[in-house]
Amino acid sequence: MARYAQVHGSVALITLTNPPVNALSAAVRHGITETVTRALRDPEVKSVVICGENGVFCGGADIREFAKPMGGPPLVPMIAAIEEGDKPVVAAIEGVALGGGLELALGCHYRIAHTKALVGLPEVTLGLLPAAGGTQRLPRLIGIAPALDLITTGRHVAAQQALKLGIVDQVTDQSTVDVAIQFAKQVVGQPLLPRKLSTQPTPCPPDVDILLEEAMTQVKRRARGAIAPVACVMAVRAAATLPYRAGMQKEQELMATLFRSSQAHALQYCFFAQRAVGRWKLSSGAHSGNSKPRPVSKAAVIGLGTMGRGITVALVKAGIAVVAVETSDKQLQMGKQIVSEMLKREAQKRNETPRLDLIRFTTSMLELKDSDLVIEAVFEDMPLKKQVFKELSSVCKADAFLCTNTSGLDVDELAAVTKTPELVVGMHFFAPAHVMKLLEVVCGSRSSPEAVATAMYLGKRLGKVSVAVGNCPGFVGNRMLRPYLEEANFLLEEGATPELVDGALEEFGFAMGVFRMSDLSGLDVGWRIRKESGLTGPDVDPSDPPRRRQGQRYSPLPDLVCEQGRLGQKNGRGWYLYDKPGGRVATPDPKIHQLLEEYRLKHGIRPRRVDRQEVVERCLFALINEGFRILDDGIAAGPEDIDMIYVFGYGWPRHRGGPMFYAGMVGLPKVLERLEHYWQAHPDVPHLEPSALLRRLVDSGSPPIDTWRDFLQRPHSQL
Ligand SMILES: CCCCCCCCCCCCCC(=O)CC(=O)SCCNC(=O)CCNC(=O)[C@H](O)C(C)(C)COP(=O)(O)OP(=O)(O)OC[C@H]1O[C@@H](n2cnc3c(N)ncnc32)[C@H](O)[C@@H]1OP(=O)(O)O
Numbered sequence: 097m098a099r100y101a102q103v104h105g106s107v108a109l110i111t112l113t114n115p116p117v118n119a120l121s122a123a124v125r126h127g128i129t130e131t132v133t134r135a136l137r138d139p140e141v142k143s144v145v146i147c148g149e150n151g152v153f154c155g156g157a158d159i160r161e162f163a164k165p166m167g168g169p170p171l172v173p174m175i176a177a178i179e180e181g182d183k184p185v186v187a188a189i190e191g192v193a194l195g196g197g198l199e200l201a202l203g204c205h206y207r208i209a210h211t212k213a214l215v216g217l218p219e220v221t222l223g224l225l226p227a228a229g230g231t232q233r234l235p236r237l238i239g240i241a242p243a244l245d246l247i248t249t250g251r252h253v254a255a256q257q258a259l260k261l262g263i264v265d266q267v268t269d270q271s272t273v274d275v276a277i278q279f280a281k282q283v284v285g286q287p288l289l290p291r292k293l294s295t296q297p298t299p300c301p302p303d304v305d306i307l308l309e310e311a312m313t314q315v316k317r318r319a320r321g322a323i324a325p326v327a328c329v330m331a332v333r334a335a336a337t338l339p340y341r342a343g344m345q346k347e348q349e350l351m352a353t354l355f356r357s358s359q360a361h362a363l364q365y366c367f368f369a370q371r372a373v374g375r376w377k378l379s380s381g382a383h384s385g386n387s388k389p390r391p392v393s394k395a396a397v398i399g400l401g402t403m404g405r406g407i408t409v410a411l412v413k414a415g416i417a418v419v420a421v422e423t424s425d426k427q428l429q430m431g432k433q434i435v436s437e438m439l440k441r442e443a444q445k446r447n448e449t450p451r452l453d454l455i456r457f458t459t460s461m462l463e464l465k466d467s468d469l470v471i472e473a474v475f476e477d478m479p480l481k482k483q484v485f486k487e488l489s490s491v492c493k494a495d496a497f498l499c500t501n502t503s504g505l506d507v508d509e510l511a512a513v514t515k516t517p518e519l520v521v522g523m524h525f526f527a528p529a530h531v532m533k534l535l536e537v538v539c540g541s542r543s544s545p546e547a548v549a550t551a552m553y554l555g556k557r558l559g560k561v562s563v564a565v566g567n568c569p570g571f572v573g574n575r576m577l578r579p580y581l582e583e584a585n586f587l588l589e590e591g592a593t594p595e596l597v598d599g600a601l602e603e604f605g606f607a608m609g610v611f612r613m614s615d616l617s618g619l620d621v622g623w624r625i626r627k628e629s630g631l632t633g634p635d636v637d638p639s640d641p642p643r644r645r646q647g648q649r650y651s652p653l654p655d656l657v658c659e660q661g662r663l664g665q666k667n668g669r670g671w672y673l674y675d676k677p678g679g680r681v682a683t684p685d686p687k688i689h690q691l692l693e694e695y696r697l698k699h700g701i702r703p704r705r706v707d708r709q710e711v712v713e714r715c716l717f718a719l720i721n722e723g724f725r726i727l728d729d730g731i732a733a734g735p736e737d738i739d740m741i742y743v744f745g746y747g748w749p750r751h752r753g754g755p756m757f758y759a760g761m762v763g764l765p766k767v768l769e770r771l772e773h774y775w776q777a778h779p780d781v782p783h784l785e786p787s788a789l790l791r792r793l794v795d796s797g798s799p800p801i802d803t804w805r806d807f808l809q810r811p812h813s814q815l
């Protein structure tokens with residue numbers, strides 16, 4: 097689908113028409129091939145402009161086609177035909193020119209962009225590389241270093257920066273197509289060869305080898321096991337060292353490997369899953385398509401601790417006025433100072449003025465009377481939260497949404513103390529709340545569709561990936577975290593060290609292993625929760641053996657670590673030793689090794705060799721197993737929801753698609769077999785017992801992940 101028109105007598109205007117982003121589907125490629133041939137053959141046509149319909153040039157190859165057999169004209173010869181032609185072709189870029197879209201534009205002889213346009217080669221984020229000549233033409237146009245940056249990160253570049261880099265020839269705030277048409281008329285007769293990027297040498301600095309080596313080292317460090325960024329560097333190296341044709345050959349070879357890789361499948365799954373989770377649906381029949389959010393122009397945040405500060409900053413950055421409430425002047429002043437510093441830093445990054453004027457700091461709840469939406473972020477303590485919600489219910493206007501940032505408490509119990517339980521939802525942010533992309537929107541049993549829609553939409557305004565989840569202890573993310581943490585502790589009991597467990601998880605692709613992550617969050621957080629649940633401290637049932645609680649295996653190791661005053665990074669000592677309190681440089685601590693040895697001796701445990709595979713299987717399969725239970729319980733709508741929660745909230749490596757996708761990649765029968773194996777070895781660990789859904793899926797021949805919803809029982813869906 098490409099429309100053809102002859103304008104101003106001598107200019108052929110080709111318009112890509114494939115809404116919403118004019119992706120280069122087989123039909124579009126066919127349309128381009130046909131219309132370009134027509135324009136080049138028509139003696140009346142002296143030059144050509146290519147643009148996209150509805151203010152979008154082109155969002156690249158049609159990603160949905162990657163899962164199907166390739167049909168239609170291939171991109172590489174299609175773009176070569178444009179470049180090789182003897183008539184100037186101008187790309188008129190509005191909206192975006194991404195991936196294959198930018199590669200198409202690079203095959204044109206000139207590029208004009210609207211001031212608001214974005215260009216980029218994001219293929220690496222899909223586990224691929226720009227294989228329609230992008231890795232060979234872009235370095236020839238802008239040089240090795242900037243091309244490496246754009247191709248290995250996939251970042252989008254705004255028009256003005258694209259102009260500075262030399263990607264586009266002109267930027268306009270007028271009608272881009274009109275400007276391009278005028279431009280196309282003017283360049284008729286000018287020499288075309290220098291504009292044909294494939295014929296040009298790649299400008300290389302004298303130290304290009306060192307530059308490429310350094311880029312490779314840096315990319316490998318950042319990639320956490322992802323292969324596409326490494327292949328991108330190899331392709332750019334080919335542009336620097338080989339003639340164009342040989343470089344193209346290398347580009348195709350690398351692409352063939354990536355294209356078939358499980359990482360590419362995982363990353364493409366994530367692309368669509370990220371968009372799919374926005375289309376939420378409740379068991380009542382309400383869904384994103386039939387439930388309207390209400391506008392939020394004035395919000396309030398209760399509690400300016402770790403979370404409240406970040407939430408306030410996120411709201412202000414989105415231009416929303418905030419009333420920020422603390423208990424005492426001292427707490428308020430401290431919160432105010434930290435929020436102000438955070439806002440200043442954020443504004444500095446964007447070269448903007450910090451919008452401190454949008455915040456009103458107060459200790460009086462009475463100032464909340466005209467807030468549209470309140471987010472409570474006080475201590476994780478049910479009686480305190482109930483008291484706060486009661487007060488909110490009496491001071492706020494009758495239609496104000498009352499939200500809680502609890503990390504796992506019962507949203508219905510909080511709703512029950514208010515006069516408007518239908519306006520209560522959970523908005524579970526992740527620390528640091530102004531940075532982390534995930535928001536779990538917890539739907540209580542009485543939350544109205546409007547309340548859910550408003551929280552989901554507010555999350556989107558704040559730049560978050562919002563996922564609707566049901567109400568149960570820990571919701572989705574933290575509920576799945578529990579077996580993961582417990583298995584890690586059991587592995588320490590059995591013979592592992594924190595660095596062995598973390599090493600295996602980091603090799604898997606997590607930014608941080610479980611013990612380093614716990615040190616970062618603060619070990620006292622979990623300790624307090626365990627005390628409150630009677631798992632440690634004075635409320636422990638005295639008849640429980642030391643390593644059993646409430647009828648199941650329990651490891652008191654984390655409690656012992658806390659009892660020694662080791663609270664994590666904050667005081668410089670946790671599972672690791674840190675360079676200083678608050679420091680980030682972790683080193684293994686012989687005192688922890690000694691503690692583990694004494695512990696094993698005391699409890700008569702003969703340490704055994706734990707290997708990395710066991711770490712990954714025990715920790716991750718236990719977490720995945722809980723994910724299956726969550727699906728069957730109706731706490732998450734589908735596997736994509738769980739996967740996006742883990743990718744955006746818990747550092748799960750995106751190139752492994754999320755835990756549920758990963759289970760499918762490993763093979764459900766294998767996951768089931770390993771869980772059965774470990775459960776047999778540890779029958780006192782209920783989370784290792786394979787879930788009913790996993791068994792059903794395996795019994796049904798392990799169907800693909802997009803059909804799992806058909807196998808859910810959900811007698812009591814919480815959504
Ligand atoms: C077996 C061996 C064979 C080996 C050899 C194989 C050789 C193959 C050679 C092929 C060479 C091709 C190389 C190439 O050029 C590859 C590419 O171009 S990959 C695609 C690169 N492009 C992107 O990554 C852009 C993706 N899109 C976006 O970032 C955003 O959508 C965009 C900024 C464009 C717009 O954002 P926004 O306005 O927020 O809208 P949404 O994101 O919600 O999107 C709306 C809607 O559109 C769908 N969509 C977007 N882009 C694409 C796309 N490129 N293909 C298909 N569909 C797309 C998106 O999913 C949304 O629909 P939903 O239904 O909501 O999901």
Ligand SMILES: NC(=O)C1=CN([C@@H]2O[C@H](COP(=O)(O)OP(=O)(O)OC[C@H]3O[C@@H](n4cnc5c(N)ncnc54)[C@H](O)[C@@H]3O)[C@@H](O)[C@H]2O)C=CC1
Nearest residue numbers: 399400401402403404422423473474475476501502503527
């Ligand atoms: N810290 C984290 O990583 C995460 C925490 N959460 C949840 O967010 C909530 C807050 O946690 P943090 O910010 O870590 O706690 P925090 O201890 O850092 O801060 C809590 C703040 O609430 C204030 N506060 C207490 N009672 C108040 C009241 N009646 N009115 C106004 N302010 C009051 C306190 O003075 C304190 O500043 C908890 O429910 C927690 O479970 C959720 C996600 C992540």
